[in-house]
Amino acid sequence: MPILECQKVSKAYGGLLAVSDLSFAVEPGEVYAIVGPNGAGKTSLFDCISGVNPATSGVIKFKDREIQGLRAHQISRLGLARTFQTTVAFDSQTVLTNVLVGSTFGRDGENATLSFKNQAQDDALDALALCGLGGRQRTLAGQLPVLARKRLMLATALAMRPKMLLLDEPFGGLNPAERGQMIELIRMVAKTGMTILMIEHVMKAVQALADRILVIHHGQQITIGPPSTVLRDRRVIEVYLGNLVPTGPEGAPPGA
Ligand SMILES: Nc1ncnc2c1ncn2[C@@H]1O[C@H](COP(=O)(O)OP(=O)(O)O)[C@@H](O)[C@H]1O
Numbered sequence: 695m696p697i698l699e700c701q702k703v704s705k706a707y708g709g710l711l712a713v714s715d716l717s718f719a720v721e722p723g724e725v726y727a728i729v730g731p732n733g734a735g736k737t738s739l740f741d742c743i744s745g746v747n748p749a750t751s752g753v754i755k756f757k758d759r760e761i762q763g764l765r766a767h768q769i770s771r772l773g774l775a776r777t778f779q780t781t782v783a784f785d786s787q788t789v790l791t792n793v794l795v796g797s798t799f800g801r802d803g804e805n806a807t808l809s810f811k812n813q814a815q816d817d818a819l820d821a822l823a824l825c826g827l828g829g830r831q832r833t834l835a836g837q838l839p840v841l842a843r844k845r846l847m848l849a850t851a852l853a854m855r856p857k858m859l860l861l862d863e864p865f866g867g868l869n870p871a872e873r874g875q876m877i878e879l880i881r882m883v884a885k886t887g888m889t890i891l892m893i894e895h896v897m898k899a900v901q902a903l904a905d906r907i908l909v910i911h912h913g914q915q916i917t918i919g920p921p922s923t924v925l926r927d928r929r930v931i932e933v934y935l936g937n938l939v940p941t942g943p944e945g946a947p948p949g950a
């Protein structure tokens with residue numbers, strides 16, 4: 695049984711249909727990538743799934759429960775955590791405080807009890823260690839370089855002890871060496887059995903990590919399949935690479 699299922703999900707902003715009738719299902723333990731050119735509707739889809747900005751129509755099921763009507767904090771407490779395309783953190787707070795926010799408020803529990811606080815503290819420290827930030831607990835988040843900020847956002851999500859992670863462009867803004875480190879980190883998280891739905895532009899990372907890929911364009915599905923077939927699909931090469939590599943007025947990405 696899938697852990698996450700989208701059935702005919704659409705998202706309109708006024709007259710603009712950013713996500714159009716998308717249906718797909720993610721199996722437990724899978725690393726599932728969503729790719730597509732800028733403006734394809736990837737982040738809008740994540741906003742619908744995570745309750746940040748609800749879907750206009752369609753059904754979204756997480757662990758067989760309909761979540762499309764729930765608020766973001768309710769969805770995260772069911773065990774679905776996300777990171778954002780732009781790294782967000784409480785910049786004036788320490789790394790540890792940031793992750794404690796995830797482990798304390800990101801899930802259900804009786805906030806007042808000592809055991810809850812101890813558990814939150816343990817989960818925060820575990821997440822920091824896994825993400826390679828164990829030695830930086832007292833650093834202010836605003837002082838972290840980009841890769842460490844991305845590690846922090848991932849640690850904050852993991853500290854919630856989610857069943858599934860949504861990662862929005864975890865490789866954006868990283869240089870090739872840093873990308874390699876991020877691939878290792880995500881691979882390690884996946885090895886713990888975590889289900890991961892990931893939006894990504896960096897094809898090398900998608901190839902290295904994804905079990906399956908969903909390609910979207912103008913909010914619509916182009917194809918779904920394993921990297922070996924999807925990345926050789928002619929339509930994918932046309933819409934995806936054609937839009938990313940500026941080749942003249944028609945081939946240029948929107949806004950380039
Ligand atoms: N909050 C919003 N209000 C209006 N239009 C939006 C909003 N967010 C995104 N869009 C538009 O929806 C389309 C899809 O955007 P987005 O989901 O960010 O794409 P992607 O993440 O694939 O680059 C774009 O045309 C974008 O301009």
Ligand SMILES: [Mg+2]
Nearest residue numbers: 736737738779
């Ligand atoms: Mg986006």
